[in-house]
Amino acid sequence: MLSSVMPVEVTEPAHASAPDDAALAREAAAGSVQAYERIYRRHAPRLYALVFRICGRQAERAEDVLQDTFVKAWRALPGFRFDSALATWLQRLAVNTALMELRARGGMVDRENGEHDLEALAGADAGARCAGTGLDLERAVATLPPRARAVLVLHDIEGWKHHEIAEELGMAVGSSKAQLHRARGLLRQRLGESR
CATH class of the missing domain: 1.10.10.10 (Winged helix-like DNA-binding domain superfamily/Winged helix DNA-binding domain)
Structure with a gap:
């Protein structure tokens, strides 16, 4: 759906009349693809930078994690309770997705001391x-x-x-x-x- 857009190139222009995250989240939860694309453009660059670092500067892995994050967010957005800011929720989702990807590829050691x-x-x-x-x-x-x-x-x-x-x-x-x-x-x- 949104994978054709490179995460580091997408940005949402800041306009005084631009809807806030909560309004966009409500629209997207109701099924608005356009609102969700605006959420993506607004948050993808920062989330990409975060997962890029967690994934050890591996661009392909970071892009996969970002894609998975936004797919999970799209599915979970109808249940978003607005207990936290949308940016915080997306950041946690991205971190969880990156960590799950690292574990799945054997990139995290579960031993108590974490030695490699x-x-x-x-x-x-x-x-x-x-x-x-x-x-x-x-x-x-x-x-x-x-x-x-x-x-x-x-x-x-x-x-x-x-x-x-x-x-x-x-x-x-x-x-x-x-x-x-x-x-x-x-x-x-x-x-x-x-x-």
Whole structure:
């Protein structure tokens, strides 16, 4: 339905008379494809950026996750209760979809400590180096283990609290804090090694 539009190219112009998200959500829930397309154009770029980071900078995976997110949103919109902002609801749906996709592809480790094979990480580091400039921050984030990357993106980039992350990822609050500490340490290490 909406897959032919590239997520990074769609934007909704800001007009003073443009309907707010709640009005668009009500219209879309009643079956208006045009209202839903406006929701898509308005929110797709930000959601794409979020899932792109969670998916480790893999554009194809991020596009699939974005598509799945909006298909799920279309189906679930009639049940949307307006307890939160539409943007918040879509963001949570996108995060859940990205995490489910990572789990389905074996990209998330369910072991208690979330450890990964260090040799695999070293190989990811080598593949992510820029010619002559070392590792940039985005590429360094992409080389993090998926669980640590998800916590870092949600906490440091999206501004989530540890209890929200813990609930979303199915871990203890202490594990969320430990994964964030781990992610930051790995980033410092990788960025320091690239100089």
